[in-house]
Amino acid sequence: MSSADLPGRPLGGVRGPCAGFEGLRVLDFTKLLPGPYATQMLADLGCRVSKIELPHFPDEAREMPPKIAGEGAVFRMVNQGKEMLSVDFRKPEGLARVRARAAQADVLVEGFRPGLMERCGLGAEELMRANPRLIYCSLTGYPEDGPWRRKAGHDLNFLAVSGFLGLEADAPRVPPTQIADLTGSLAAVAAVLAALVERGATGRGKRVAVSMVETVHSLLAVPLAEALAEGKDPSGPRWWNGAHPFYRLYATADGRQLAVAALEKPFALSLLDALGLESLRGLVDDPLAHGERLSAELARVLSGACAAQWEERLKGKDVCVTKVLGLGEARAFMDELRTPSAEPAARRQS
Template identity: 40%
Template structure:
């Protein structure tokens, strides 16, 4: 293990499941923190059951929880709860992902933890925040995107929103704000000696991704018209176009210099260099040009040009181009010895994170009650 990492000596108690919290604590672990993850007795985190598997746990679980220690604990059991509070008394950071109020009812809320560790950093991740009319509702990524207004800004030809390419709210609205705020809270504690409670609302944090829409509204421009804004389908310069062989072109030639060169290369009529007021006509004309040739033709044509226009890659193509790294030296291994896969790409800079070659994902163990140190498992 690389030594002298930024979070060496920091202990994190992770009460979360599935994606947002576990990905956040993975990043903390990558930076040197010791992470104990508490899961349901027996089955553990639901993500363990997903397919495909590496040994007894899913590949999803493995790459999100490598290097952690996992214990099965019934949080509704008063005796077990006391053991959890003893863990919390040693933890610098506690991360939970229950609906608002659940941790309090379990006796593991912020005030309960603060009573045993006054300088705790307590981070709660929820769909809609700690209070308000939506706070107690169940939801998933798609619901948060839908209710934030973001899902509806791009529509297909029938006027329907499309499914998002990934779980945007979970990661951009949950994981990243949690990590940023935990690190800031640790820095603040270094200076003041005080802990803090952090509330992360995945839906509310999506406003950061909607910064342009918010700014336009605040400036008097109203809210976005679905499918009609510069980046949502209203401009020929920022569109996805079909090719003759059923592939697609991602055009993002927003700046005039890129747009001018693109129109030259595809032989678009000169009048479309100024597309103001004729956006729909220019979009139709460009769609016709792209549909006349194969993706390979356009890829060759644009290969040496700066036009911000590219073929939409398959996963195989993205891997071959080196833009998706699935053959990393660092691996997550099945502790039972039945397999290994490359670790998930980390956004943490190499000099700030562990460079261990083989790191196991955690087997689910019973929480030690014999006096042994659970952090040293």
């Protein structure tokens, strides 16, 4: 199975391969999800990725259930098209073999706790001395120079201490996917690509470090901006925490949910008109102040029909309303979205 045949492609929304990447050699020392996702993106762009694992301590994702043909399904999702190398680099012959690879590599990505690669004789300083063009990327949980540099952690821990979970209007909940892990992956790829561009100008490699907790904290641009403006943590009704009547989920008659995101006034007015709530148009100028009434009326009307009926009634209307899809439905919908449109190409590009 090729990477392109798997669901959830293209990873990161970037479709490859791209010219110029086919000659780039990447050494992948990562495990589980964040690092392999990043190096899978590089592989999909066209890089030649070699995944290096210790014989007696391979990637744990290989054995994580559920499995496909005896292989962990998550491992398969993020390790396609990579050369698999089992090398005990803790021993002199294995270390020499890996160093020889690093001397010819363009990029190295590792996801160990700070200090481990140095203790193995594969630290950035040593490898970049032998190969000055090497881009050495470390993907860590916490900043590699800080007091938590060696603290164990996973996605949920990073979300907890970054402030992400604490912004929930009600009790914090475990998200349905690994947000910190995967934003860290995307940031690592961005850092590697930026370093490659810089190398093109300077001829020299670069040491780059990405911490997942800092990356996910940076996603909080809106609440951080509000805290900066108000001089305190944002609290109470906000448009982004479910208090806004035109930016929340509503139940339908069949127990499904609709995502309403009609934030701008024209969308909100169009939605009220489409739902027969024209009498509420005067409340749109300050929807948070009238949030209780607007939410109650929207909930009442939207609960009166099934989700599919609302899809049909609102089809072609600029109201920013979509049905909440299950995973299987979403996979089918992604395929539908990728079907070429009959719309003129010039208009699609504008």
